[in-house]
Amino acid sequence: MNIRILHGKQGAAEAAGLAVVIDVFRAFSTACYAYAGGCKAIYPTGSIAEAYRRQEELPGALLVGERGGVMVEGFDFGNSPSLIAAADVRGRSIVHTTSAGTQGLIGAAQAEEVITGAFVNAAAIARYIRQSAAREVSLIAMGLGGTEPADEDTLCAEYLRDLLLNRPVDFAEIRRYLAEDSTTGRFLDLVGEASAPKEDFDYCLDLDRFAFVLRAEWEDGRLVLRQIPVSAG
Numbered sequence: 634m635n636i637r638i639l640h641g642k643q644g645a646a647e648a649a650g651l652a653v654v655i656d657v658f659r660a661f662s663t664a665c666y667a668y669a670g671g672c673k674a675i676y677p678t679g680s681i682a683e684a685y686r687r688q689e690e691l692p693g694a695l696l697v698g699e700r701g702g703v704m705v706e707g708f709d710f711g712n713s714p715s716l717i718a719a720a721d722v723r724g725r726s727i728v729h730t731t732s733a734g735t736q737g738l739i740g741a742a743q744a745e746e747v748i749t750g751a752f753v754n755a756a757a758i759a760r761y762i763r764q765s766a767a768r769e770v771s772l773i774a775m776g777l778g779g780t781e782p783a784d785e786d787t788l789c790a791e792y793l794r795d796l797l798l799n800r801p802v803d804f805a806e807i808r809r810y811l812a813e814d815s816t817t818g819r820f821l822d823l824v825g826e827a828s829a830p831k832e833d834f835d836y837c838l839d840l841d842r843f844a845f846v847l848r849a850e851w852e853d854g855r856l857v858l859r860q861i862p863v864s865a866g
């Protein structure tokens with residue numbers, strides 16, 4: 634298996650084979666919590682205007698997302714895993730637009746298959762990749778706004794690579810580093826911003842909470858994330 638670590642929107646555009654678009658803080662942690670809460674489907678979109686157009690096509694859909702980490706005015710929720718986990722999203726479609734994560738899903742157009750990446754389902758991602766027998770794997774660390782590296786995404790890409798190569802991993806040290814030394818968890822700087830609660834840090838670093846992956850598929854001309862359970866072993 635050939636594994637490449639790529640970065641940001643540029644990396645997404647270069648991704649080949651099975652692509653894992655990684656956004657730990659917070660897009661793809663939030664998406665996992667939404668599926669765990671029973672949402673019907675998540676539609677990743679690029680622009681805010683496109684999100685509103687998609688919502689018109691999907692009556693009753695919730696609008697979820699941010700710009701600069703802050704909930705888009707008029708949306709139902711920001712990009713917050715803890716707030717989504719506390720909400721009743723059962724049976725609801727979600728239209729999701731974020732600065733980095735959803736842009737990466739849209740940009741990875743050359744890849745054969747695209748799944749999301751986060752720590753909350755890291756072991757399931759590694760199992761899914763092994764079971765897929767993919768020969769080429771692109772791990773894309775989306776970073777800040779898809780243009781600057783962010784420690785949490787780079788560390789998640791390296792963590793997934795090491796799992797796949799059966800190398801030792803030390804999640805406790807990653808967590809400690811992100812809590813104490815890293816400065817790239819931008820939403821953590823939005824102190825007092827309701828759509829960026831500090832609890833999101835723990836929600837995003839709840840390693841292996843979920844045993845599924847989210848796979849991006851095209852349905853009726855729309856990109857949608859679908860939940861794929863991954864068996865143990």
Ligand SMILES: O=C(O)[C@H](CS(=O)(=O)O)OP(=O)(O)O
Binds near residue numbers: 732
């Ligand atoms: O909502 C987030 O935490 C980030 C905002 S920013 O890129 O850190 O400003 O969005 P995401 O697309 O989930 O990285």
